[in-house]
Amino acid sequence: MTSAFALSDHDSAQLPLATELIAVIVASSGGAARILTIGGGDRLPSGPLESRHRSLQSGLRAWVEAQTRHQLGYMEQLYTFADPDRTGSAPNVRVISVSYLGLTRESQKASFSDAGWRDWYRYFPWEDHRAGAPPLIAAAIAPRLSAWAHGATTAALRRERRQRADITFGLNGHRWNEELALHRYELMFEAGLVEEAHRAGADLRERAGLFGRPMVHDHRRILATGIARLRAKIKYRPVVFELMPDEFTLFQLQQTVESLSGRLLHKQNFRRFIEQQQLVEETGDIATETGGRPAKLFRFRREVRIERAIGGTKLPTPRS
Amino acid sequence: MTSAFALSDHDSAQLPLATELIAVIVASSGGAARILTIGGGDRLPSGPLESRHRSLQSGLRAWVEAQTRHQLGYMEQLYTFADPDRTGSAPNVRVISVSYLGLTRESQKASFSDAGWRDWYRYFPWEDHRAGAPPLIAAAIAPRLSAWAHGATTAALRRERRQRADITFGLNGHRWNEELALHRYELMFEAGLVEEAHRAGADLRERAGLFGRPMVHDHRRILATGIARLRAKIKYRPVVFELMPDEFTLFQLQQTVESLSGRLLHKQNFRRFIEQQQLVEETGDIATETGGRPAKLFRFRREVRIERAIGGTKLPTPRS
DNA sequence: ACCCTTATGCTGAAACTGAGCATTTCAGTA
DNA sequence: TACTGAAATGCTCAGTTTCAGCATAAGGGT
Numbered sequence: 001m002t003s004a005f006a007l008s009d010h011d012s013a014q015l016p017l018a019t020e021l022i023a024v025i026v027a028s029s030g031g032a033a034r035i036l037t038i039g040g041g042d043r044l045p046s047g048p049l050e051s052r053h054r055s056l057q058s059g060l061r062a063w064v065e066a067q068t069r070h071q072l073g074y075m076e077q078l079y080t081f082a083d084p085d086r087t088g089s090a091p092n093v094r095v096i097s098v099s100y101l102g103l104t105r106e107s108q109k110a111s112f113s114d115a116g117w118r119d120w121y122r123y124f125p126w127e128d129h130r131a132g133a134p135p136l137i138a139a140a141i142a143p144r145l146s147a148w149a150h151g152a153t154t155a156a157l158r159r160e161r162r163q164r165a166d167i168t169f170g171l172n173g174h175r176w177n178e179e180l181a182l183h184r185y186e187l188m189f190e191a192g193l194v195e196e197a198h199r200a201g202a203d204l205r206e207r208a209g210l211f212g213r214p215m216v217h218d219h220r221r222i223l224a225t226g227i228a229r230l231r232a233k234i235k236y237r238p239v240v241f242e243l244m245p246d247e248f249t250l251f252q253l254q255q256t257v258e259s260l261s262g263r264l265l266h267k268q269n270f271r272r273f274i275e276q277q278q279l280v281e282e283t284g285d286i287a288t289e290t291g292g293r294p295a296k297l298f299r300f301r302r303e304v305r306i307e308r309a310i311g312g313t314k315l316p317t318p319r320s
Numbered sequence: 321m322t323s324a325f326a327l328s329d330h331d332s333a334q335l336p337l338a339t340e341l342i343a344v345i346v347a348s349s350g351g352a353a354r355i356l357t358i359g360g361g362d363r364l365p366s367g368p369l370e371s372r373h374r375s376l377q378s379g380l381r382a383w384v385e386a387q388t389r390h391q392l393g394y395m396e397q398l399y400t401f402a403d404p405d406r407t408g409s410a411p412n413v414r415v416i417s418v419s420y421l422g423l424t425r426e427s428q429k430a431s432f433s434d435a436g437w438r439d440w441y442r443y444f445p446w447e448d449h450r451a452g453a454p455p456l457i458a459a460a461i462a463p464r465l466s467a468w469a470h471g472a473t474t475a476a477l478r479r480e481r482r483q484r485a486d487i488t489f490g491l492n493g494h495r496w497n498e499e500l501a502l503h504r505y506e507l508m509f510e511a512g513l514v515e516e517a518h519r520a521g522a523d524l525r526e527r528a529g530l531f532g533r534p535m536v537h538d539h540r541r542i543l544a545t546g547i548a549r550l551r552a553k554i555k556y557r558p559v560v561f562e563l564m565p566d567e568f569t570l571f572q573l574q575q576t577v578e579s580l581s582g583r584l585l586h587k588q589n590f591r592r593f594i595e596q597q598q599l600v601e602e603t604g605d606i607a608t609e610t611g612g613r614p615a616k617l618f619r620f621r622r623e624v625r626i627e628r629a630i631g632g633t634k635l636p637t638p639r640s
Numbered sequence: 641a642c643c644c645t646t647a648t649g650c651t652g653a654a655a656c657t658g659a660g661c662a663t664t665t666c667a668g669t670a
Numbered sequence: 671t672a673c674t675g676a677a678a679t680g681c682t683c684a685g686t687t688t689c690a691g692c693a694t695a696a697g698g699g700t
Contacts, residue, residue, distance in 0.1 A: 015371045017337040019416065049402065049414065051335045056402045080400040080418050082369065082376045094369065096339065096416060098400050251678075269658065271679080292677025293665040571647075589689070591648075612646025613696040641700105648695075656687070664679070670672090 019049040020097040021060040022219070024078065024226030025070070026260075027106035027117060028243045033259040034106060034117040035223060038067050041118050043216040044223065049098075060100050068115035074242040075102045078225050081218070101226045103242035120227065121262070123212045123220055126169075127181055127227065129263045133170070140210065141193065142171055148191035178261050179232045185224035196220060231261050238279055241300055249287050249295035250274060279304055339369040340417040341380040342539070344398065344546030345390065346580075347426030347437060348563045353579040354426060354437040355543060358387050361438050363536040364543065369418075380420050388435035394562040395422045398545050401538070421546045423562035440547065441582070443532045443540055446489070447501055447547065449583045453490070460530065461513065462491055468511040498581050499552045505544035516540060551581050558599055561620055569607050569615035570594060599624055 023045045025036035038045055045064045053059030061072050078099040106117055121128040126137050142165070149161035168183045170176035188194045188211060195214035214220060233239055234257060243256055254270045274280060280298040287295045343365045345356035358365055365384045373379030381392050398419040426437055441448040446457050462485070469481035488503045490496030508514045508531060515534035534540060553559055554577060563576055574590045594600060600618040607615045 015339075015369060017339065017369075017416075019335075019337065049335060049337075049416075051414070054403075056400065077399060079397060080376065082418075083374075094371070096369075096418075098402075098416075249678085266658070266660095267677095268660085268679080268681090272657095288666080291667080292675080293667095293679080295678055569647085586688095586690070587646095588648080588650090588691085592688095608697080611698080612644080613648080613698095615647055643700080644698085646695100646697085648693100650693080651691085652689105654687105654689080657685080659684095660682085662679100662681080664677100666677085667675090669674080 016093045018093050018095045020046055020095055021049060021056060021063060022046040022097055022099040022222055023060050023064050023072075023075075023102055024099065024223055025064065025068075025072065025102040025104055026120075026226065026230060026243070027104050028256045028259050029106050031255045031259050033120050035120045035123075035226075036064070036068055036070060036104075036115065037118050038113070038115045039216065040114050041116065041122075041213070042219075044219045045115070056098050057100065060098075064102070067113070069112035070104070070115070072102045073104050074239070075100050076229075077101075078222065078229060099222045099225065101229055103230075103239060105243065105245065120223065123215065123223060124181065124185070124227070125212050126184065127178070127262050129176060129178070130258055133176065136210075137169060141169065141188070144193055145169070145187065145191055176263075178263055179228055181231060182221075182224045182228040185221060189221070194220070227260075234260060238277070238300075238304075244300070247283050247285065247297045247299055249297060250280075251295060253280075253298070336413045338413050338415045340366055340415055341369060341376060341383055342366040342417055342419040342542055343380050343384050343392075343395075343422055344419065344543055345384065345388075345392065345422040345424055346440075346546065346550060346563070347424050348576045348579050349426050351575045351579050353440050355440045355443075355546075356384070356388055356390060356424075356435065357438050358433070358435045359536065360434050361436065361442075361533070362539075364539045365435070366417075376418050377420065380418075384422070387433070389432035390424065390435070392422045393424050394559070395420050396549075397421075398542065398549060419542045419545065421549055423550075423559060425563065425565065440543065443535065443543060444501065444505070444547070445532050446504065447498070447582050449496060449498070450578055453496065456530075457489060457491075461489065461508070464513055465489070465507065465511055496583070498583055499548055501551060502541075502544045502548040505541060509541070514540070547580075554580060558597070558620075558624075564620070567603050567605065567617045567619055569617060570600075571615060573600075573618070 023036070025045065027034050027036070036045060037043060045067045047059075047063035047067070049056065049059045053062060056077075057075055060075070064070060064072055078101050080099070081097045082094060126134055126141055128134060145165040146162070149158055149165060152158040152161055164183075164187055166172045166174050168177075168180045168187055185194070189197045192198065193211050195211075196218070212220075215223065230239070240253065240256055240260075243260075244253060250271055251267070253274065254265055254267065257270075258264055279300060281301050283297045283299050285297040287297055343356070345365065347354050347356070356365060357363060365387045367379075367383035367387070369376065369379045373382060376397075377395055380395070384390060384392055398421050400419070401417045402414060446454055446461055448454060465485040466482070469478055469485060472478040472481055484503075484507055486492045486494050488497075488500045488507055505514070509517045512518065513531050515531075516538070532540075535543070550559070560573065560576055560580075563580075564573060570591055571587070573594065574585055574587065577590075578584055599620060601621050603617045603619050605617040607617055
């Protein structure tokens, strides 16, 4: 056992390092949650930390701007990976990947180079329950997970797999929980249903696209991490802020939340919830293009932002 | 545009990197929350990632074991830092610090070398509200924060500072929120109340110890991050598991939770909460050394662990 | 037997949730 | 101009959950 304090002296222990900053940038418009991608949609903006970057965050901002010409607002750290076999890069270098979640307004008119906004449900078709549970789950996912569970070697393992599938996908009496997006992706990966699981040379490759569009390396996993985090956070922190224009109707706000959480909300209860939070105030103006009775326009109250940024919140319940 | 990994070519951008893994290891015994420290209590176990480590987690486990002879159970990532001036180390090297939170049972009889368990409230005396708000807050913290807020240059800034102080420390009608441990430390830091704020050469150094025991570098900040995370998590995930012995009374469980959250709970409601969660089952045995009526002994139900590890939970409310 | 201490059981008011029904106010359209 | 469809808004109500106590049980010690 190497002694605890012999560290930096041991040249043998030295490890060639590289860093990678990866961004999950989310926006929502017209009832669709979108993410900022490059490479025609199969990778997230990313790049290494360089000496000119003052911090991880600023480095990431620089990369995103360089690759997409998009300026970022709110950001928070997601996760840091350093698995030896994580990326397809040089085998002797340890890559440390730090991922961030960013929320923004999809301002810049679309694309620079090969950057662009994509609906995030293209990558996770099983995550959108706004029109009820997607048929894909019952038709394709559930049976395959079942087969996978059945194929386990021990009874205990079979039971555990079945239980995980039931819980994460809301099968057999369990409720759908939208926050388990990452668990679901990991399960799909373990069960070999997503294309990424077969990268290291396998035969059973799934028909591309059936279980969502794949991404480079583990970018889709990182995206799932971001979705799960955002769906959880939105319930107790006023992060939707960052996604909304200056003025909006309550229904637009609701639709934004719905697009992120992937489920519909009871309209009246959503309003009650928002009002009781005192997050918004009327602007006095009225939106006329709603199709029915015109809706009042609201804006977020500046005053609350500090308090809310610290305090807490909760989200109301599903609507039929 | 440069791909994520093409960068190693740019020698100019190359950055000498080093890593640091830092552990916040928590245990609770006898109603006291403790953390595992080295250096006589002023630093957290830590060490660089080396080539023999298969992952960040396993590297950290190795370091903690080497430095403290303590074996770890549950761990989760806390945060990753890479500020250029973070540590006192060589100025031309960028250190990436990845911190983890670990929960354990304080098994190993105390110490190896200079390792040891310390009550975490020694580092954050203002965080323990089990016997009511510590007098320190009203006597020393509140007035100094007030002065600090008053010293701001603009009215808006003054207002913001005052508001932050009120919210985070539960002053002027605001409620104490134990989850804001990190916010509070950051506020104390900004206001120059903690010793660490004056490291870069200042004069106003506070009397050491009045505002908690300082630590090396930013270790105390990392500890605050861990406390805040644990206090939040304990409410919706059954993480106390990891801190309890195999058999325990409900009151011991409650005291463990109380030691972590720093506030007392209503006993009957805590029981109802635990029962309704169905996390525990009676062992059939009875603890006799309680001082009053003997208490039933409980253990955690194995069956629930998977579901709970995924699902959710909530914590009941304060007791007087 | 009496007292002190902690465990455990119960209860009632208040607050919160989930689901609807009812009314208001536009834009079109017969 | 009255009628209709589409939303926005307002209100109600029952079922749950939460908060805070009161009451009783069951040990040890004097």
